[in-house]
Amino acid sequence: MTSNLLPEGNLESLIKKSEINRVLVLQWRDLEDPDSGGSELHSHKIAEIWATHGVEVCFRTSAVKREKKIIQRSGYTSVRSSGRFSVFVAAPIDILTSRLGKFDAVVETWNGMPFMTPLITRGPNIAFLHHQHGPLWDLALPKPFAMTGRFFERKVAPFFYKRTPIVTLSESSREEISSVLGLNSKNIHVVEPGIDESFKFSTNKSQDPLVVVAGRLSPYKQIENVVSAVEKVRSSIPNAKLEIIGNGPHEANIRTFINSLRDKSWISMKGHLPEEDLIDAYQRAWVVTSSSRSEGWGMTLTEAARCGTASIASSIPGHMNSVAHGTSGFLFKDNEEYVSHLLSLLSSRDIAINIGQAAHNWSSRFTWQKAATESFRLLASTKQS
Known part of the structure; x- marks a missing residue:
């Protein structure tokens, strides 16, 4: 549990004063997992910076098919074993039996199903919780299992995490987590x-x-809704184009939807792109968009902002803080607003460039060094003096 005042200092001094030198990170999926996303990228960037400052970091995740069990990456270790669901039992057992060695602190990435670390560790610990997963359970699991997962997340797990400091990514996610999961907002840190x-x-x-x-x-990204919105825009701006970047379990459904359109020549599905090509796409775009139902943040939106491109995104917790409405782009509450905002930005190259410039200026506040330092500051605050 944290004290009222967090320890002061930069990352180097926080590490030295806390004497937290070995950190175990429990996480559902590894960064190299085909289904990894923003949650895995977030913890990777934090661990990478901690490692460069001398912290020995070890991840414990589920296995990655046809890949090595133990790897070294960006200065830290990742132990990848157990199945998609059995990892939630196997990883805690590894802690209880000290199978991976002794650690000064534990960090848990709570991604729907928690590892229940408050029951298995008494030392310094925090949890990364990007957002509550209420609407996503039905999209990921059959109804009976979805109901069970949602009940456990909302009614059972929070009781055990009342004293565990939570790191989330935005003020809107903080409010949602506190409201839906019943966790004390004072113990949720943005x-x-x-x-x-x-x-x-x-x-x-x-x-x-x-x-x-x-x-x-x-499914929860609602790419079909993006396609439909841009299709409507094309009745006024017939040369508008759409590029869909990424892969995942809903790709076949999206392709089927696109193939059902009378004209699909204006849509390109690019698949997964290397970073340099992703940056090129952000820079070429007049607008980067998201119609997602649930997010802890909108990492593609802030990345695009840094590249000088405005965003249009659904008005949900997470997006509300990764888009500065009217400055870096626009938030929409329904499809009518969505189409209206798209029309306003796609109607003029000059408008797109000007708002893109404002988006770039606004995005300068976001750095991984700051994120890594503030996350470690909270972890250090849990160290008993």
Whole structure:
């Protein structure tokens, strides 16, 4: 449990004063898992910076098919074994039996199903919780299992996490987690994620108005809604184009939907892109968008902002803080607003560039060094003096 005042200092001094030198991170999926997403990228960036400052970090995740069990990555270790669901039993057992060695602190990534770390560790610990998963259970599991998962997340797990400091990514997610899970908002700490320095500003927009949507292709991302919105825009701006970047379990459904359209020539499905090509897409886009039902943040939106591109996103917790409405882009509450905002940004290259410039300026506040330092500050506050 944290004290009222968090320890002061930069990351180096926090590590030295806390004497937290070995950290175990429990996480559902590894960064290399085909189904990994923003949650895995977030913890990777934090661990990478901790490791560069001398902290020995070890991840314990589920197995990655046809890949090595133990790997070294960016200065930390990742132990990848157990099945998709059995990892929630096997990983806690590893802690109880000290199978992975002794650690000074434990960090849990609570991604729907928790590892229940408050029951198995008494030392310094925190949990990363990007958002509650209420509406996503029905999309991921058959109804009986979805109901069980949602009940456990909302009614059972929170009781055990009352004294565990929670890190979330936005103020809107903090409010939602407190309201839905019943956790004390004073114990939920907002640490905004960063943006890699490789994402550079550019005004080199595509010749035709271009909308880009990027991320894991999951049902809750509602890519079909993006397609439908841009299709409506094309009745007024017939040369508008759409690029869909990413892969995932819903890809076949999206392709079927696109193939049902009378004209699909304006849509490109790019699959997973290397970072340099992703940056190029962000820079060429007039708008980057998300119609997701649930997010803890909108990492593609802030990455695009850093590249000088405005965003249009659904008005949900997470998006509400990763888009500055009227400055870095716009939030929409329904499809009528969605189409209206798309029309306003795709109607003029100059408008797109000007709002993109404002988005870039606004995004300068987000750095991974700051995110890693503030996350460790909270972890250090749990160390008993």
